[in-house]
Amino acid sequence: MANPLPFEEVELNERGESEPALLVDVDGFEGPLDLLLELARRQKVDLHRISILALAEQYIAFIEAARRMRLELAADYLVMAAWLAYLKSRLLLPEPPKGEEPSAEELASALALRLRRLEAIREAAKKMGERAWLGRDVFARGAPEPVIVNRDARYEASLYDLLKAYAQQRQIKFNARVSLHKRTVWSLLDAREALERLVGHLNDWVTLDTYLMEYMVEPSMRPTVLASALSATLEMVREGKLTVRQDEAFAPVWVKPVADPAEAGA
Amino acid sequence: MQEEASEMMEGEAHEGSPEVSHVPDHGEAMRIAEALLFASAAPLSTEELGGRLPEGADVEKILLDLTELYAPRGVNLVRVAGKWAFRTASDLSFVLARDVVEQRRLSRAAMETLAIIAYHQPVTRAEIEEIRGVATSKGTLDTLLETGWIRLRGRRKAPGRPVTYGTTPAFLEHFGLDVIEDLPGLEELKGAGFLEGRVPSDFSVPTPSDAETLREDEDPLEDDLLHPLDMHQTEATEATEE
Amino acid sequence: MQEEASEMMEGEAHEGSPEVSHVPDHGEAMRIAEALLFASAAPLSTEELGGRLPEGADVEKILLDLTELYAPRGVNLVRVAGKWAFRTASDLSFVLARDVVEQRRLSRAAMETLAIIAYHQPVTRAEIEEIRGVATSKGTLDTLLETGWIRLRGRRKAPGRPVTYGTTPAFLEHFGLDVIEDLPGLEELKGAGFLEGRVPSDFSVPTPSDAETLREDEDPLEDDLLHPLDMHQTEATEATEE
Numbered sequence: 001m002a003n004p005l006p007f008e009e010v011e012l013n014e015r016g017e018s019e020p021a022l023l024v025d026v027d028g029f030e031g032p033l034d035l036l037l038e039l040a041r042r043q044k045v046d047l048h049r050i051s052i053l054a055l056a057e058q059y060i061a062f063i064e065a066a067r068r069m070r071l072e073l074a075a076d077y078l079v080m081a082a083w084l085a086y087l088k089s090r091l092l093l094p095e096p097p098k099g100e101e102p103s104a105e106e107l108a109s110a111l112a113l114r115l116r117r118l119e120a121i122r123e124a125a126k127k128m129g130e131r132a133w134l135g136r137d138v139f140a141r142g143a144p145e146p147v148i149v150n151r152d153a154r155y156e157a158s159l160y161d162l163l164k165a166y167a168q169q170r171q172i173k174f175n176a177r178v179s180l181h182k183r184t185v186w187s188l189l190d191a192r193e194a195l196e197r198l199v200g201h202l203n204d205w206v207t208l209d210t211y212l213m214e215y216m217v218e219p220s221m222r223p224t225v226l227a228s229a230l231s232a233t234l235e236m237v238r239e240g241k242l243t244v245r246q247d248e249a250f251a252p253v254w255v256k257p258v259a260d261p262a263e264a265g266a
Numbered sequence: 267m268q269e270e271a272s273e274m275m276e277g278e279a280h281e282g283s284p285e286v287s288h289v290p291d292h293g294e295a296m297r298i299a300e301a302l303l304f305a306s307a308a309p310l311s312t313e314e315l316g317g318r319l320p321e322g323a324d325v326e327k328i329l330l331d332l333t334e335l336y337a338p339r340g341v342n343l344v345r346v347a348g349k350w351a352f353r354t355a356s357d358l359s360f361v362l363a364r365d366v367v368e369q370r371r372l373s374r375a376a377m378e379t380l381a382i383i384a385y386h387q388p389v390t391r392a393e394i395e396e397i398r399g400v401a402t403s404k405g406t407l408d409t410l411l412e413t414g415w416i417r418l419r420g421r422r423k424a425p426g427r428p429v430t431y432g433t434t435p436a437f438l439e440h441f442g443l444d445v446i447e448d449l450p451g452l453e454e455l456k457g458a459g460f461l462e463g464r465v466p467s468d469f470s471v472p473t474p475s476d477a478e479t480l481r482e483d484e485d486p487l488e489d490d491l492l493h494p495l496d497m498h499q500t501e502a503t504e505a506t507e508e
Numbered sequence: 509m510q511e512e513a514s515e516m517m518e519g520e521a522h523e524g525s526p527e528v529s530h531v532p533d534h535g536e537a538m539r540i541a542e543a544l545l546f547a548s549a550a551p552l553s554t555e556e557l558g559g560r561l562p563e564g565a566d567v568e569k570i571l572l573d574l575t576e577l578y579a580p581r582g583v584n585l586v587r588v589a590g591k592w593a594f595r596t597a598s599d600l601s602f603v604l605a606r607d608v609v610e611q612r613r614l615s616r617a618a619m620e621t622l623a624i625i626a627y628h629q630p631v632t633r634a635e636i637e638e639i640r641g642v643a644t645s646k647g648t649l650d651t652l653l654e655t656g657w658i659r660l661r662g663r664r665k666a667p668g669r670p671v672t673y674g675t676t677p678a679f680l681e682h683f684g685l686d687v688i689e690d691l692p693g694l695e696e697l698k699g700a701g702f703l704e705g706r707v708p709s710d711f712s713v714p715t716p717s718d719a720e721t722l723r724e725d726e727d728p729l730e731d732d733l734l735h736p737l738d739m740h741q742t743e744a745t746e747a748t749e750e
Contacts, residue, residue, distance in 0.1 A: 032641055118640065121702070124691070137605075138595040138597070139604055140550075142308075144547060146547075147547075151368055153370050154368065154369055155371070162377065163450060163458070164460060165378045167460035169398055170471070171463075297582030318603055340540060341543060
């Protein structure tokens with residue numbers, strides 16, 4: 001097994017939080033490919049001339065040793081072990097006639113390529129880490145002198161906006177005045193309801209005014225009450241519920257319920 | 267030319283080293299001081315710098331040399347509160363300031379108030395409120411004063427002697443009016459569709475006056491008002507339109 | 509000696525002006541550029557500078573001259589993320605390192621993942637895992653997103669429409685890179701065929717791209733993903749501009 005490098009302890013701690021699945025890995029390897037890479041390095045040969053067969057054997061031996069030590073291994077490692085065992089058998093057996101599947105040699109070189117690629121990106125990551133980091137190796141201005149922005153407000157408004165605002169204000173005012181002076185009215189509906197209620201209690205001629213007396217508590221209400229009541233009366237006459245008569249112009253208006261609607265129109 | 271300058275600076279940077287080998291490279295110490303002063307968030311004292319420079323470095327000399335070196339540049343080494351800091355050259359302060367003209371729209375309340383002042387001037391705040399049917403915030407009048415379109419004219423000869431407001435020549439200029447009487451009257455407002463529906467018979471649009479001379483019912487503003495006025499305008503500049 | 513250096517810089521500062529009188533004083537424009545760049549913690553683009561320099565100033569020449577002038581100094585003018593900034597000389601990190609407020613160290617996993625994203629961008633999580641031969645924890649990507657150095661770019665036009673990752677301008681700035689092509693060892697990786705797309709795709713181009721525009725095999729992110737993205741970008745912007 002590789003001797004853990006000083007940083008690997010840190011790695012283990014960090015991984016404890018973020019990558020629990022790898023906590024059980026062996027001596028801080030970053031997965032099976034990383035372990036393979038480490039084993040390959042120990043062959044002390046160029047990755048281009050690596051013996052994948054030897055590598056597979058070493059990996060399998062490593063995994064078996066770990067299992068004997070009852071080390072719990074992440075599934076990734078076992079999958080890789082199984083695959084390498086397969087590859088090993090393919091590499092040892094005579095190659096079957098060329099089929100659809102890639103040959104053992106092709107599989108082996110694909111694995112070697114993956115290892116070289118991981119090695120290359122590791123190297124790149126190392127170079128990136130060695131670059132002069134801002135805030136670690138190089139520094140920006142410690143006390144930036146900000147650009148002072150003098151804000152000068154310029155207001156925009158058009159004559160149209162001005163006139164519209166003025167007209168709206170004044171208009172609201174006079175519209176409001178009209179509604180303020182709106183009088184309380186006795187609606188036709190109110191009159192009709194009142195009359196219908198009263199009709200049932202009567203059986204003789206009565207002046208309309210008598211009926212309306214109780215509504216005329218406020219003098220200002222009188223015109224609206226009279227008008228609405230008269231309209232309602234005429235409507236009920238048309239429906240044959242009331243009879244109405246007036247002896248002369250401006251004389252009191254007499255009403256009488258129609259006992260039998262058939263008599264209507266008299 | 268440029269190369270020459272580079273060489274010069276470089277030459278300068280390595281000055282001293284061959285003569286006295288045990289004294290740290292003066293140029294290198296200068297470079298370190300430069301970097302320290304640049305990266306520091308606050309000015310550094312001679313002692314602080316000395317503590318960070320190579321053993322035996324002549325801090326005073328380094329600071330003197332740096333001050334001279336940077337004196338003609340766009341960035342100078344200056345003493346602030348007994349410490350040292352790089353600062354942009356004071357004659358270049360203009361490049362670090364930027365004038366931004368912000369286009370702002372008047373709020374509806376301000377627009378309405380302005381319109382009432384325009385038509386009803388000279389008008390008091392209470393009269394504006396009477397027409398609008400709502401209290402006028404100080405901020406609204408401040409904003410309008412800030413625009414330069416309205417001014418305090420005088421004081422109404424009435425209980426409480428309220429201030430009267432009117433429009434300025436800048437108002438006419440902005441709204442493209444020749445004289446204040448060019449504001450459309452009742453018939454024109456109706457004709458242009460600004461007033462809709464039936465206009466009550468007692469409805470009228472006043473004839474505004476923005477004349478410099480006060481009306482008969484106006485008194486001049488007292489001197490004591492000028493100070494609060496100044497204050498108003500200062501505040502108004504800071505306050506942003508709602 | 510010192511005086512000589514001062515004169516030198518001054519002499520240099522006024523170079524050019526006598527020859528072409530209608531062109532603004534080159535030395536003065538250099539001073540202004542110096543002040544602007546020096547004052548700013550965040551890099552400035554050539555355009556930003558040009559807009560602040562006197563009309564007709566040769567921005568490119570000014571920047572070139574300043575770069576050369578400051579090359580031997582403790583503070584250098586460098587190109588980062590396509591913009592210009594003064595930075596302390598990288599060889600002086602040893603004196604400045606003391607100021608560092610315990611920079612959070614990236615784990616090896618995070619550093620490797622960042623490298624893969626940088627060199628292989630746009631890259632999906634599956635592709636990162638393929639290269640590393642191990643599952644990438646969400647925590648690693650979150651950490652990297654938090655630094656503001658990587659961003660979600662879009663979605664790969666492939667089954668499952670996986671998110672693609674790429675680096676940000678803050679990444680370039682942090683690592684002192686002008687453009688993504690300046691990544692160390694990029695040519696070797698490319699030459700060895702290690703940047704070939706793993707996922708069989710007609711579009712795969714074996715060069716990293718951190719361009720804003722998506723590649724042909726990328727779709728834009730959906731709106732629901734934009735919120736976390738915006739958050740990251742805001743952080744990144746703040747980190748850069750301070």
